[in-house]
Amino acid sequence: MASFTTTTTVDDPRISLGGGGILPPVLGGRGDDGSGSPNYTTRLRRARLGLIVAVTPILMLFVSFTSAYIVRQGLPTLDPQTNLLVKDWIPVKLPALLLVNTVVLLLSSLGMELARRQFRGEAALVSGGTASEVSSTEQNKMPWLGMTLVLGLLFLFGQWTAWKQLGASGFYVSSTASSSFVYLLTGTHAVHLMGGVLALLVASIAALFRRASARRSIVIDVTAWYWHFMAALWVYILCLLEFAR
């Protein structure tokens, strides 16, 4: 079994500005030499670029929800009894639990970042040699990845509980326009976070079998950035629902 030390140079795509840099080539030319499979740096850059592109439609989704939210808020509706236009927007009092959930999600984001850094170092080792097992460095690691996963699931459970609380206070999906939006925004966010949880689950199972590979490190790196995006998106949603209600 190959043994590596942690002093191997980390091939971080952020540093190099050449063909293997984080920015895709403007003047043409791939990061790899074109023969066989592309190297780790190229693949990481490509995956990150893919993530940036993938995040755009998610952003557009929430941009349209936000614009619908704001439009609907200002819209008067016809009261059939009086035949007059009235404002029917009833602000939803958000459960305090959402604040706890926010802290949980932010903590998980922190854990995710630590996990990302952990696996990045390891992947650099792998990319230096063959993609075989590198088990010697994995013995005494903090289980950041598992922690993130648990916190992520805890957040989803917390959201579920918050919906139950909302329902108990009389705000169901179809009760009023404002509550429809609360469920819509939090629900869509939760679905997107589940995608991240799924990716982490796959990566964790791979980690459990100690199959260190550049590929897993890339999955974790990209999932980490996605996870941070989800955390930021959640803070935005919470602010929107709290301050623009």
Place this chain on the structure above:
Amino acid sequence: MQAAHAHEAPQGFIRKWIFSLDHKVIGLQYYFLALAAVFVGMFLSLLMRIHLIWPTATLPFFGEIKPETYLSLLTMHGTIMVFFVLTTAPQGGFGNYFLPIQIGAPDMAFPVLNMLSFWTTFLGFIVLLAAFFVTGGAPLHGWTGYAPLSALQSAGPGEGLGADLWITSIAIFCIGALMGALNFITTTLDMRAKGMTMMRMPLTVWAWFITAILGLLAFGVLLSAGILLLMDRNLGTSFFVPLVTVNGQLTGHKGGSPLLWQHLFWFFGHPEVYIAILPAMGLCSQLLSVFSRKPIFGYKAMVYAMLSIGFLGFMVWGHHMFMSGMSPYTAFAFSIMTMGIGVPSAIKTFNWLGTLWRGRIRFHSPMLFAIGFVSLFVTGGISGPFLAQPVLDIYLHETYFVIAHFHLIMGVASIFGIFAATYYWFPKMFGKMMNEPLAKLHFWLTFIGAYAIFMPMHYYGMAAGLRRYSQSTEVAYILKLLPLQRFISIAAFITIASQFIFLFNLFWSMWKGKKASDNPWEATTLEWTTATPPPHDNFSGKTPVVHNGPYEYSVPGAPRDFVMQSDPEIEPAH
């Protein structure tokens, strides 16, 4: 995250042709999906044309056509054509097949995602077709799905399960299209061969790239509208449904805004028009240059014109809503922006003509379709500035004038792009030539047929012939226009019949066509440097290096009248 071309060429039938990771196979899958869809869509239009001139005729599959049956034919025709033909074939089909080859890449950036995007789209098509076979039949709210008609289960016979399937299909399609766009953008930015700078990319690649960006921004919005609509339909929310009664009964919804649907839909819907037409624009720029044996006139202007068309495409959605009672000031702004699109469009047309000007034109079938595209683009485009003016649009909006406009520019022009691409790339895709006399016959019948169908519709519209009417026999002034409808229908029958020439030519040539050389058109882009059909990794392990621009034809001093992109660098003579 799969390494781009680490996968070996698969051997089994299922891995090779069904769940393939090869962008070329996926491209062909998209193409044949679109081919199946276009014949379904065309069959529906045939039924509508028959019904319009013989209102009492009993039709196959649908029996007697009631007004609501007509509306569901119209809805499904539009939806199938817009999503599963005009969006699928030029981008998913040819884009998938040729974008990686033209930039010198071995595959798309994320092959697994690419496969998923096709199968998602395929699933969307199946779900859409299923709407025909459920209780109540297909929905009748048109391809634009205006609420509250589309948002209420009780609004009509097709508005139950049929409409649910329709909106689910659209949502599935959005997800597939987004995955495709993700691949196109990443591949174009990150996988170009050495020397393939952005400004050396063929205009086809530019067009696919810009189309992908448009799709990326637009389909997310349609998806959001779809989610809201599904919630309105099934969870009792009121995003789009105001206080409304159906058959005198209150629906339980209140306070929603039908206009909100229109805004969200058209914010997607207008860029969608460009998603359909931009690949055809890129392709025709390419073909006009290849077959005129001249460099494209104003390459950079073409790129910037496409970029500005894409950008302006997001600013003009309101021109579909002049009828909605919007503020005249808003309408004015949308109107000005819309007419602004005329500028880059005119630049493109000018450059196309400039490319043809004094060229040594080879009238092969792809060229005929490319010239046909320019003609249709001008004819269909010229009615745009009419409709862009609110005062005129209020009169013309509900008439056949609009039908003529968007069919010419978005439908037929884009279909001509698909035909041109088929005739042009068929040798590369299948290693055989298509039959040229049949192709020319197909061109002339289709070209004349398209004009014969859609030109009279302008007149029919100006004479206030209303669209979406299933019968024109009940209204006196429309009844007088029945001969015109008859003429249109007969033209449509002939044009539809002539499409079978194409279908025959396509499959017959695959089997019996003359063997094609590697570069039968003497073109310069990278797909013509590789074997025919291209090997699994496109270039047999030799990554091409690019030294020249994509349109180096008739270069003074060059040994041939064309210089391939991978040939040694030529002296800049101009």
